[in-house]
Amino acid sequence: MFCPVFLRLIEFDTCEGGMGYAKVRARLPAAFSNRVLNKRSPGLLTLIQAAGWPIWFILLCSVICLAIIGERFWTLRRSVVLPPTLFQDTVQAFRTQGPSADLIAKLNENSFLGRVFASGLANVKSSREVMKESMEEAGRAVLVDMERFLNGLGTIATVSPLLGLFGTVIGMIDIFGSSGAQSQNPGLLAHGISIALYNTAGGIAVAIPALIFYRHFRSKVDVMVVDMEQQGIRLVETLHGER
DSSP states (O other): OHHHHHHHHHHHHHHTTOOOHHHHHHHSOHHHIIIIITOOOOOHHHHHHHHOTTHHHHHHHHHHHHHHHHHHHHHTOHHHHSOTTHHHHHHHHHHHHOSOHHHHHHHHHHOHHHHHHHHHHHTTTSOHHHHHHHHHHHHHHHHHHHTTTHHHHHHHHHHHHHHHHHHHHHHHHHHHHTBOSSOBOHHHHHHHHHHHHHHHHHHHHHHHHHHHHHHHHHHHHHHHHHHHHHHHHHHHHHHTTOO
């Protein structure tokens, strides 16, 4: 019923040379003006308030997820894990000064691959098998550090949808709790529905990127570990004169 009124006002505005938005709004019915012209998208705080208290667990998971993703992106840079010239530099330094304590200390502080090389140089005077075993042990310790926090990221990817489901259940409880024998409160019904839907969407929104980056980092670690093993074998064979 308000649409013809609105169109007549626009036509009048055009014919009169332009009344302006304020005058058009002043001539509209108050209900139509407040509902249409003042309609805005709800802000983030409004959405959080509408979702109820279960959404805070999902928000906590999202903050932890972002922190882990940022930290792993920084730590698992290929130039930091596997410096491209470290193998050549290590062989050259070994041939220049031998397996000195200073060289081993520098390798330990250099990178993940440097820690593996340092373990090998510390046992370079032993047999090839002993040197290789020491590097494998160091590699297992390095792998643990490279996979740090990834289990937490996978846990968030699994738990977030469950938290969304938990919020959905809480919303349904509010809906049925507001349905009395005498009357129903529309406000409580709407609040319960918003809790259910916002929490479900929030849980899925957190779980999707968490799962994507979990698989990405796991694949990246696997590839770099293979490269690390290959360079370790090259170092053993080179220092023992087989290459």
